[in-house]
Amino acid sequence: MPLTAKSLDAKTEKREVEESVQVVSIGSITLESGAILPEVDVVVETVGTLSTRTNNAVLVCHALTGDARAVGDMGNQGWWRGLIHSGGYVNTEEWFVITMNVLGGCSGTTGPTSINPETGEAYRSSFPYVSVRDMVHVQKRCLEILGIDSLHGIIGGSMGGMLVLEWGLLYPECVGRIIPIATASSLTPTAIAYNDIGRQAIVSDPAFKEGEYDANCPPVKGLAIARMMGMVTYRTNSLFEKRFSRALQEGIEENPSDSVFQIESYLRYQGKKLAERFDANSYLTLLKAMDTHDIGRGRGGVKAALAQLRCPILVIGIQEDILFPIHQQREIYKLVQHRDENQLLEVSSEYGHDAFLLEFDEIGPAIQKFLS
Amino acid sequence: MPLTAKSLDAKTEKREVEESVQVVSIGSITLESGAILPEVDVVVETVGTLSTRTNNAVLVCHALTGDARAVGDMGNQGWWRGLIHSGGYVNTEEWFVITMNVLGGCSGTTGPTSINPETGEAYRSSFPYVSVRDMVHVQKRCLEILGIDSLHGIIGGSMGGMLVLEWGLLYPECVGRIIPIATASSLTPTAIAYNDIGRQAIVSDPAFKEGEYDANCPPVKGLAIARMMGMVTYRTNSLFEKRFSRALQEGIEENPSDSVFQIESYLRYQGKKLAERFDANSYLTLLKAMDTHDIGRGRGGVKAALAQLRCPILVIGIQEDILFPIHQQREIYKLVQHRDENQLLEVSSEYGHDAFLLEFDEIGPAIQKFLS
Incomplete structure (x- = not known):
């Protein structure tokens, strides 16, 4: 059969x-x-x-x-x-x-x-x-x-x-x-630099409070930027060209200054998603372990x-x-x-x-x- | 002569x-x-x-x-x-x-x-x-x-x-x-992505106040991160290897978690320097002009x-x-x-x-x- x-x-x-x-x-x-x-x-x-x-x-x-x-x-x-x-x-x-x-x-x-x-x-x-x-x-x-x-x-x-x-x-x-x-x-050194851009985004987020943030109010903006930084280095421009090219996100094309490219909304979404599930202090701990390894x-x-x-x-x-x-x-x-x-x-x-x-x-x- | x-x-x-x-x-x-x-x-x-x-x-x-x-x-x-x-x-x-x-x-x-x-x-x-x-x-x-x-x-x-x-x-x-x-x-799209990481760092800085910051109190932290992002893309890893390799900044090697690599202090310094001389709204204006060009x-x-x-x-x-x-x-x-x-x-x-x-x-x- x-x-x-x-x-x-x-x-x-x-x-x-x-x-x-x-x-x-x-x-x-x-x-x-x-x-x-x-x-x-x-x-x-x-x-x-x-x-x-x-x-x-x-x-x-x-x-x-x-x-x-x-x-x-x-x-x-x-x-x-x-x-x-x-x-x-x-x-x-x-x-x-x-x-x-x-x-x-x-x-x-x-x-x-x-x-x-x-x-x-x-x-x-x-x-x-x-x-x-x-x-x-x-x-x-x-x-x-x-x-x-x-x-x-x-x-x-x-x-x-x-x-x-x-x-x-x-x-x-x-x-x-x-x-x-x-x-x-x-x-x-370039990978260390990418990590430090993410790190600076996290520690500069006022919600970070030198790491003493409340679990209900974590530094999501900083962590999201760190993730955006990561995502760009995890993929390639060829992939982004194929998937997004220079296409704009639908619905907000009226004013060029409000225009959001699909690559941007994709990265912002990925950033937000990680920030909702991952702890910022943990992220910093692991970045430092990698940098110093x-x-x-x-x-x-x-x-x-x-x-x-x-x-x-x-x-x-x-x-x-x-x-x-x-x-x-x-x-x-x-x-x-x-x-x-x-x-x-x-x-x-x-x-x-x-x-x-x-x-x-x-x-x-x-x-x-x-x-x- | x-x-x-x-x-x-x-x-x-x-x-x-x-x-x-x-x-x-x-x-x-x-x-x-x-x-x-x-x-x-x-x-x-x-x-x-x-x-x-x-x-x-x-x-x-x-x-x-x-x-x-x-x-x-x-x-x-x-x-x-x-x-x-x-x-x-x-x-x-x-x-x-x-x-x-x-x-x-x-x-x-x-x-x-x-x-x-x-x-x-x-x-x-x-x-x-x-x-x-x-x-x-x-x-x-x-x-x-x-x-x-x-x-x-x-x-x-x-x-x-x-x-x-x-x-x-x-x-x-x-x-x-x-x-x-x-x-x-x-x-x-990758260059647009780099720009958006810088943009998000600027607009997420609470000092940015949706662009209505006082000239004496600009979003220097966000702009510095944007500049760090820029600097990494303006140079190459070969140069960073030659100049900094994995060397640590002197004087703070006691605790690995406080260790700062020279590449990090270099980028942070470059970020700070630009943030002191450049206007964040202007930076955003020019980024958007480039992205949409x-x-x-x-x-x-x-x-x-x-x-x-x-x-x-x-x-x-x-x-x-x-x-x-x-x-x-x-x-x-x-x-x-x-x-x-x-x-x-x-x-x-x-x-x-x-x-x-x-x-x-x-x-x-x-x-x-x-x-x-």
């Missing part, structure tokens, strides 16, 4: 692997800076079944505004569901996929919106500086509590890719293979650090990426210890940086093959 | 052609929108001597934050003095160089900070929308009053290049030859408009320019009526867009030759 759309749906439905989301308390941690967070919770999504030999775990690391819902469920699909699902490029019938919201985030893991047990109030601006390495240490502790001692693979894009590289250097004995995507050993710190520089990386690596870069330029991906590939399994995949996409969140058929097959 | 440094200085001093700055009242003008400005003043710098046959006038058009002081004097050098001076690539002993602050500007020509004669108060937010074509019409009227009926050449970069192209289309009978540099027939409007599109351009043209583009990408310069060159004298000069510079303000030895010889 040929498969109809309906029977295919039914089949997919039946095969669907259930997502589980839990909060794991990992107790107190001491940060790289020496600051101590007395109680840290980590929100974790797991999809699939951990094999009895616990050798099929794949860790996923999210980007700046991502969260632990990489896969999600049918009703609320995660940000990487196109890549990871039952029968997908990362097949959840084969792999036990774990995603955690990072330390300093605002989607369930301890961060600036969490209650400081010592004061009974939200940390807000008193939340300490956290590094990408701190984020990785927290993930490691969480995995230990979950009884997972080794990871078959680790995969992540953008800020997530920074965690992926750090995992390979901080816990080489636990890591099978890694897939950093559209990321960097350290940010370019340098895998070469304390390891004799980037070159020496990458030479220490021993596990097989699949580096994926996007040629049109203006935030994490392709030369940074080539550098990572070139400087790690040579292994026949290592691979550099260069994808061309008018989505630019965001291709790692959208171009599943471009990046998926290589990921599938490299994991298997 | 061989020339010593001193005698050379003395010689230069002697040869120096004096700058003259004057304000020309051109009366009332009706804008493209139909709005009327009852009294318009234009500040004009002239350097050199107008020939008796009045056939040696060269008009210079400035960019977004430029002004009429293109040449300036020895004590206060203008923004294009490296190109234009006695004995320079644009030789003020040969050419009579005229530069005007544009309509809507804030450096002497009528704009939002000017007094509206009908109210006795500054226009501020009530200053009407002006187009690039309006700016050109005002320049034309001003030149008529100065007794200059024809221009040997017109030269300008960035927004100035938009005026240059419009001159060639609006007043072909008055224009000898034109040199648009690092400019566009119309902005890309389209040489194809009312002329059957860009292709048809460029095909109408009859005068010889030297198009100069910078390969690393991310704001006015090189493909826009190539398009202009390709679509204008073919003439043997036409030329496309592609310059490679790590200054990116700002090369037109800095790389005089790269762009100067071609300009000199094309004008002669």
Whole structure:
């Protein structure tokens, strides 16, 4: 019997692997800076079944505004569901996929919106500086509590890719293979500049109140501008040309000074949308973690650090990426210890940086093959 | 006697052609929108001597934050003095160089900070929308009053290049030859997006007060962010790598969360500096003029408009320019009526867009030759 759309749906439905989301308390941690967070919770999504030999775990690391819902469920699909699902490029019938919201985030893991047990109030601006390495240490502790001692693979894009590289250097004995995507050993000065434009927009918003804003009255305008800044660097002009060109938003073309281009209304909408769901202090915490991240710190520089990386690596870069330029991906590939399994995949996409969140058929097959 | 440094200085001093700055009242003008400005003043710098046959006038058009002081004097050098001076690539002993602050500007020509004669108060937010074509019409009227009926050449970069192209289309009978540099027939959606990030930063600043701010209490924070946004697009990452790399500003490295990268302090300083000298309403007026500028409007599109351009043209583009990408310069060159004298000069510079303000030895010889 040929498969109809309906029977295919039914089949997919039946095969669907259930997502589980839990909060794991990992107790107190001491940060790289020496600051101590007395109680840290980590929100974790797991999809699939951990094999009895616990050798099929794949860790996923999210980007700046991502969260632990990489896969999600049918009703609320995660940000990487196109890549990871039952029968997908990362097949959840084969792999036990774990995603955690990072330390300093605002989607369930301890961060600036969490209650400081010592004061009974939200940390807000008193939340300490956290590094990408701190984020990785927290993930490691969480995995230990979950009884997972080794990871078959680790995969992540953008800020997530920074965690992926750090995992390979901080816990080489636990890591099978890694897939950093559209990321960097350290940010370019231009990327730091983009981040600072967003930062200045947030801290200049009078609603920010030096980070002591009320949760009901957050600095949405500043955060929206920061997101607009981000969005322009996540995409490309070719895409904007194709989608919007110089078209005006309908209905307000009477007076040229009131004219709004579609690209403008699109970005303003994206800014507003993020500002409604994301915490500004958390955004600042993660920006600073990215800016200050340098895998070469304390390891004799980037070159020496990458030479220490021993596990097989699949580096994926996007040629049109203006935030994490392709030369940074080539550098990572070139400087790690040579292994026949290592691979550099260069994808061309008018989505630019965001291709790692959208171009599943471009990046998926290589990921599938490299994991298997 | 061989020339010593001193005698050379003395010689230069002697040869120096004096700058003259004057304000020309051109009366009332009706804008493209139909709005009327009852009294318009234009500040004009002239350097050199107008020939008796009045056939040696060269008009210079400035960019977004430029002004009429293109040449300036020895004590206060203008923004294009490296190109234009006695004995320079644009030789003020040969050419009579005229530069005007544009309509809507804030450096002497009528704009939002000017007094509206009908109210006795500054226009501020009530200053009407002006187009690039309006700016050109005002320049034309001003030149008529100065007794200059024809221009040997017109030269300008960035927004100035938009005026240059419009001159060639609006007043072909008055224009000898034109040199648009690092400019566009119309902005890309990405350039519009960059402008809107700056715009949102300005209008979100509470000091902006919907444009009705007091001159003593302007929205400096918002304007500074807009300038930071601009600066990143005016330069290149290669330049930032070379100048700042990931170096931290000295003296504040104790706590990573307080760390400020040199690229950040540089941009913040540039932002602050512009905010102290430029008017926010004027900035918004000029951004909107640029966004809405389209040489194809009312002329059957860009292709048809460029095909109408009859005068010889030297198009100069910078390969690393991310704001006015090189493909826009190539398009202009390709679509204008073919003439043997036409030329496309592609310059490679790590200054990116700002090369037109800095790389005089790269762009100067071609300009000199094309004008002669």
